[in-house]
Amino acid sequence: MGRGAYQPALDIGVTSPYAHLRQYVVSSTLSGIDDPAVEVVSGGPIELVRRLKKEDGGDIWLCGGGKLAGALLPETDEMMIKYYPVVAGAGIPVFTAEFQPQLFDLADSRTFANGTLLLTYTRK
Template sequence: MRKLVYYIGVTLDGRIAGPDGQADFFPVGDEAQAASYADGVNALYPETVPAGLRTAAGLDGVPRRRFDTVLMGGATYRLAADAGLTSPYPHLRQYVVSATLAGGGAADPAVTVVPGDPVGLVRRLKREGADGALDLWLCGGGRLAGALLPEIDELVVKSYPVIAGAGLPVVDGAFDPTAFEAAERTAFPNGVTLTRLLRR
């Protein structure tokens, strides 16, 4: 069965963005460090690079390695849409879980808006793939991650060496201690640590 993988960048205090969704404060280092970091994570997860950056990253035509489907909350989708990316991941099947967007739909026919029941959606998507099928990527946000915590099989956490002080939490839900175990960890020259964790 396919896995649901929450692949996300976080600050040292567990924020995935600032209070208004900003992410421009995440440090990436100097030009050489930033390039080394981008090359490293893009080689591992090329599907996670959005449409507007794929050509510059040399990822046009690169086959999918890990994911064929992306799920995101309404706020995460709106950030992309406001930047002109109404279909931010056209190389993947795209689902937006949002009651507020459900009435008018998404601005792009390649994006499927689901008004509720994210757990039911994920369970259906997990079952439709045969053994060896690519996994599902949860790219944000924190409220959707909180709702889907029972279904998250794996975390891939990019930990940035910065404290936000306030902002959107990596998981925003009820108190539900859930154990994960580190499977591998990679440190990059810019101070970012990429950790893959499996649900216990």
């Protein structure tokens, strides 16, 4: 996750918001976390993801904003996008990166009773 996604947990005293997962926080400003379940990564996230992809195990989930998502777009194999029936007026971009179109195919869609859509895309 990125620092911005991690900070709200820290603000309420939670150092391990996803205790059931291996957790990495990508940050150039956070020097360390006093929790052995969370590793701070100060370098580029691409190297981390490439290393994790070589390991046996499950999926890699991104919890962060557009800056981290944009940095990891070249390594993104699948995206799950949630659309909520709410108009907020402002927000964080999904991807903050240089304009380089990436092609994905719609692999699955699910509609919930409250109008939320969950769309799953896989890289072409």
